[in-house]
Amino acid sequence: MDYVRSDRGSSGPRLPLALKILIAGGFGAGKTTLVSALSEVRPLQTEEVLTSVSIGTDDLSGVEAKTTTTVAMDFGRITINEDLQVYLFGTPGQDRFWFLWDELAFGALGAVVLADTRRLADCFPSIDYFEQRGIPFVVGVNCFDGSRRFGIEAVRQALDLDPEVPMVLCDARDRQSAKLVLISLVEHVARQRGEPVPVA
Amino acid sequence: MRAEPPGPQHEWLDGAAGPVVRPYTLTGGRVRPAVDGFDLVAFVLAGPGVAPSGQRGLQPEHRRLVELARRPVAVADLAAALDLAVGVVRVLLGDLLARGLVLVHEPPTAGLPDNDILKAVVSGLRAL
Numbered sequence: 001m002d003y004v005r006s007d008r009g010s011s012g013p014r015l016p017l018a019l020k021i022l023i024a025g026g027f028g029a030g031k032t033t034l035v036s037a038l039s040e041v042r043p044l045q046t047e048e049v050l051t052s053v054s055i056g057t058d059d060l061s062g063v064e065a066k067t068t069t070t071v072a073m074d075f076g077r078i079t080i081n082e083d084l085q086v087y088l089f090g091t092p093g094q095d096r097f098w099f100l101w102d103e104l105a106f107g108a109l110g111a112v113v114l115a116d117t118r119r120l121a122d123c124f125p126s127i128d129y130f131e132q133r134g135i136p137f138v139v140g141v142n143c144f145d146g147s148r149r150f151g152i153e154a155v156r157q158a159l160d161l162d163p164e165v166p167m168v169l170c171d172a173r174d175r176q177s178a179k180l181v182l183i184s185l186v187e188h189v190a191r192q193r194g195e196p197v198p199v200a
Numbered sequence: 201m202r203a204e205p206p207g208p209q210h211e212w213l214d215g216a217a218g219p220v221v222r223p224y225t226l227t228g229g230r231v232r233p234a235v236d237g238f239d240l241v242a243f244v245l246a247g248p249g250v251a252p253s254g255q256r257g258l259q260p261e262h263r264r265l266v267e268l269a270r271r272p273v274a275v276a277d278l279a280a281a282l283d284l285a286v287g288v289v290r291v292l293l294g295d296l297l298a299r300g301l302v303l304v305h306e307p308p309t310a311g312l313p314d315n316d317i318l319k320a321v322v323s324g325l326r327a328l
Contacts (some may be wrong), residue, residue, distance in 0.1 A: 015305050018241035019313065019321065038328075044280035046240075047210050048287060075240075075276055080324030084317065087241050087276065107239065107309050179328045186325070190318045 003185040016085050022104055022132070023074075023167040024091040025114030026122020029191065030142040030172035031090040032074050034114060038088060039076025048092075048100050071097050073104070073125050086182075091126070101129060110185050114172065117150050118142060120158055127159060136189045138166040140181040164191075226288055228263060233294025240286065243272040243305045244293060250301045262292055262301075269302050 023031045036043045048071050074090035089104050105111075111130050113124045118159075123139070130137040141155055156167055166184045171177040224231055246269040252258055261282060268281055279289045296302040312318075 013245065013272055015243050015245070017313070017317065018243070018274055018307060019317075020241050020307075046276050046279040047285040075280075077277075078325070078328070080321055084320055084324070085274075086321060086324075087274065089240065089276075104240070107241075107307055109312070140270070175328065179325050183322055183325050186318055186321050189312065190315060190322075193312060193315075 014083065016083050017088075017163045018085045018087055019110040020087050020089060020104070021074040021182065022089050022091055022108050022111040022135075023114065024101075024111050024123075024126040024137075025140075025142075026116060026119055026126070028119075029122060030144075031114055032140075033176075034112070034140070034170075034172040034178050034181070035074045035088045036089050037173055037175045037183065038078060040076055040079060043074050043076045045072050046076055048103075056158040065098040071100060073100075098125075098129070105133065105135055108135060110138075110189050112181055112185055113137050113139045114153065115139055115141050115159070116144065117155060118144070120155065123159070127161070131162075136185070136192055138168060138181060138185045138188055140172070142170050142172045143169055164188075224288060224291075226259060227291040230291050231287060233290045234298050235294055237304060237306055238275050238290040238293055239307055241274050241307050243274055243307070244269045244278060244308040245272045245303045245305065246270050247301055247303060252296075252301055255299065255301070257285070258295075259292070262296060265289070265292055265296060266301055 023034055025031055032043065071092045073092060076088045078086040078088070079088060091101055091104060111126075113123050113126045113130065127137070128141070129135075129176050139155075139159065139161065141150075142151065152167055152169060161167065168181050168184050170181050211254065244265070246266050250266060252263045252266040255262075261284065263279060264282060268278055273281075275286065275289065275293070278293075279286045284292075293302065293304065297304060
């Protein structure tokens with residue numbers, strides 16, 4: 001790829017480093033809620049456009065009959081310090097938009113897969129996606145009010161997770177609860193590399 | 201009798217897919233930028249001392265992008281600020297890059313950030 005870049009640390013404004021974390025899971029599992037709970041700014045939306053570009057066309061002129069449609073992606077930001085920012089991207093919920101995930105996942109630090117115990121199977125595709133690509137992930141079991149609370153081991157068994165994949169009960173609406181899910185992801189990433197982050 | 205199933209170009213289109221739009225009018229139909237790149241978290245920075253007002257052939261959206269990039273700003277944030285699809289913003293940024301009006305700093309792609317960065321992230325998150 002023909003990346004255009006210039007040296008960090010050269011004259012001019014300092015450029016922060018931005019880390020990407022994906023928030024995945026089935027439709028209605030709480031992805032938007034989790035991003036909202038953690039983002040320091042009102043969660044933003046960006047859109048990706050589905051066009052004939054996905055079948056390799058470079059130019060839409062002359063193909064007026066072709067329609068395009070947009071897929072919204074939620075994102076939020078957490079500023080760690082002036083040099084470091086974490087961007088959270090909610091993945092599009094519909095399976096047919098998976099090709100957008102590849103771009104989202106490129107260079108991502110890792111992912112949170114939100115599971116809703118009422119519809120556990122909805123998060124299987126997300127888990128498969130990250131497993132197949134070797135992208136580190138944790139599973140956040142979103143405990144909705146009134147939803148039946150399964151034992152965490154029962155959920156782990158149902159998901160057939162590798163034993164090293166962390167699983168965290170959480171309330172996606174609650175910032176403190178949501179941040180623990182992210183911390184468990186970053187610690188998991190560090191562990192996978194064999195350099196555990198010491199408990200502060 | 202069932203209606204004829206929609207053709208392949210309609211399989212995207214339903215309530216969940218969002219509105220049908222013509223976002224690429226702004227780019228004259230171009231759907232790919234002149235160069236690859238422009239990751240969602242790439243930082244864009246206006247070139248030192250550039251004045252897009254003197255440039256011919258730029259749209260208001262081009263000028264807005266340059267103004268927003270006076271400080272480093274991520275591609276995703278630019279798309280949100282202009283309320284334009286990321287793909288459209290990439291094409292516009294490609295135009296600006298070709299004219300030397302902005303610099304684009306792609307995020308590092310080689311492996312994981314080092315352990316000090318992960319530690320900083322964990323302690324930053326703990327402090328939230």
